[in-house]
Amino acid sequence: MQVEKGFVPVKTIKEAQKSFADLFNVQGINEYGSSSLSEYAKIQTINEVGTELQRLEKMVPNISKLSIRPLTAENLPGRKVSVLLKNRALGEYNPRLNEIEIGLISKQKGISQIGESYSWHALYNDNLYAFRHEYGHAIHAQGLSIGQFDNWFSIYKGKAVDFWERTISEYGGSSATELFAESFAVYTSKIYKKGALPKSIEKYFDDLLGMKK
Numbered sequence: 588m589q590v591e592k593g594f595v596p597v598k599t600i601k602e603a604q605k606s607f608a609d610l611f612n613v614q615g616i617n618e619y620g621s622s623s624l625s626e627y628a629k630i631q632t633i634n635e636v637g638t639e640l641q642r643l644e645k646m647v648p649n650i651s652k653l654s655i656r657p658l659t660a661e662n663l664p665g666r667k668v669s670v671l672l673k674n675r676a677l678g679e680y681n682p683r684l685n686e687i688e689i690g691l692i693s694k695q696k697g698i699s700q701i702g703e704s705y706s707w708h709a710l711y712n713d714n715l716y717a718f719r720h721e722y723g724h725a726i727h728a729q730g731l732s733i734g735q736f737d738n739w740f741s742i743y744k745g746k747a748v749d750f751w752e753r754t755i756s757e758y759g760g761s762s763a764t765e766l767f768a769e770s771f772a773v774y775t776s777k778i779y780k781k782g783a784l785p786k787s788i789e790k791y792f793d794d795l796l797g798m799k800k
Contacts, residue, residue, distance in 0.1 A: 594641040596634045603633045607670070611640050612651035614669030614685075629672055632692045636670060639715045643722075643775055647796040653730030654685065654722075668725045678717040680724035680768075687721040711776045723771030727764060735795065739767055742787050754785055 594610055597603045604615040616633055643650050654668045666685050673679075673688045680687050692714050731739070743751070743763035751760035759769035770784060774792045781789070792798075 594637045597637070598630060600629065600633070603630075603637070607637065607640075610637075611644065612655065612667060613640070614667040616670040616672070618672050628691045632672060632689070635692045635715060636689065636718055639718060642777065643719075646775070647798060650726075650796065653795075654725040655729065668722070668729075678721040680721040680728070682724070682728040685725060685729060687718070687725060689718050689721065711773045711778070713776070716772050716776075719772040719775050720768045723768035724764065726771065727767040731795075739763060739791065742766075742791060745787070755788075 594606065597606055600616075600618055604617065607613055607615045616636065618629065640651070651668070655666070668685050668687060671686055671688045673690055678687060678689045727736075727739070740763050743766050748760045751766055755766060755769050755773075759766040770788050770792065773779060774784060774789070774796075783789075784792075
């Protein structure tokens, strides 16, 4: 959906749950295994993620609607993606539950989001890289038609693994799934410039997200 009103920084987890449900096509944002973390750090992360989601939806209208189709492979009903705060440095996506687990931004600052040798060029490695990477997993798992899914796999298989390791990241070269998530995180970066990704990948995301950069 197109965001019609701006995301207002929240002060509590309860406010965040309502704000995310009202503004974005996501289940909400919740605490999980984060009781030892400071309230300030939790709210800081929530507000960072909320601001990023608003930016993505303004940049690419309907982006969050890409991640709500039924999980037919597991024969589960479709459900909106949810964001969970975890006491961890990086993020993780659970395709069965369509949940993004994300570490606190304060913990991520100054830390390579994927790993020193695995991450994309530092230019794109901002504090929300891990969040965009995991959101990319949600789209890859639930937001693609069979044709779009197959086309992406063809792109991945069209080049040798070492090509993707050199042009995207070592992690991106490990599978078609990770290549999608890594590429999505870069393509949706606020400082992305046309031509930074290989042409086949850039065109794929131009078509998928309805953009011409």
